[in-house]
Amino acid sequence: MNRSTMWKGLLALSLALNLGTLAAVLVQQARPAPNAAAAPLNVPDYLGLAPQQRERWQQLEPAFLRDLAANWSDIRRHRESLVRHIFAESPQRASIDAEQATIAALQAAQQQRVIAQLLAERDLLDAPQREKLMNLLLSRYAQESTEEEQLHRH
Template sequence: MKRRAWTRALLAASLALNLGVAAALLLRPAPQEPASALHLPEHLALTPEQRARWQALEAPFLRELSSNWEGIRQHREALVRHIFAPAPDRAAIDAEQAAIARLQAAQQQRVIAQLLDERELLDERQRAQLLQLLLGRYAQEATEEELLHRP
């Protein structure tokens, strides 16, 4: 009889654990949609005129940003290769770091110019929405290097 009681207790504990896991999965909060997944013109409820102006601003901005990120990626790759070379060359490391810094500074200026342009075409409510979206994103943002080195 003792074995039967122990088996029932084990079965009850297993069932409780499975129900707890199922409940946790079902009751967990839905993940928030990342800002990058949002379609900003819809999220901000742009008027047709605003949408046309937004699209005219967005296309060249995205092309420039993509090109800039590609340059940063190439220099970061070269930087890491220099750092982990059998005999690291400090001058080459410094040159790659300086190139990355120049590209990042240019990119930051481009983003600022874009946000100022976007600000001008938005009304107060839309500006407040975009501001909150950006502040929320920046508060949660971590670099890939930070994520790589977190325990």
């Protein structure tokens, strides 16, 4: 693999992970809280959606969340397989590369789902609401790190 291809691959993987993190934030916000003290931000309330906007928002969410959960499940399964291949008695580079390619494809598909969802949400918001959502996502993204990053920091 030449350097250019490697860097392009790393960039694609980084973008997919970043959007995956964004998707995780959106999924977490949509889940009900186990208790009031840990209640996540209710995005429709935070944005001050009008009843018609709220209805459309609620129509957009279920299919997106269902697809996202299925995609995360597939990614998790392939990540586990990747780790098993890496730590096998005799690691096979072809198997490692195949799992990595599958994960990258799943992450790219997930990235496209998130982009489509955010564009759909953007379309139903007015300018101040779009600004609030953008700032919320950017602030959450700035606070997030992957589990792998957290694992290697300790």
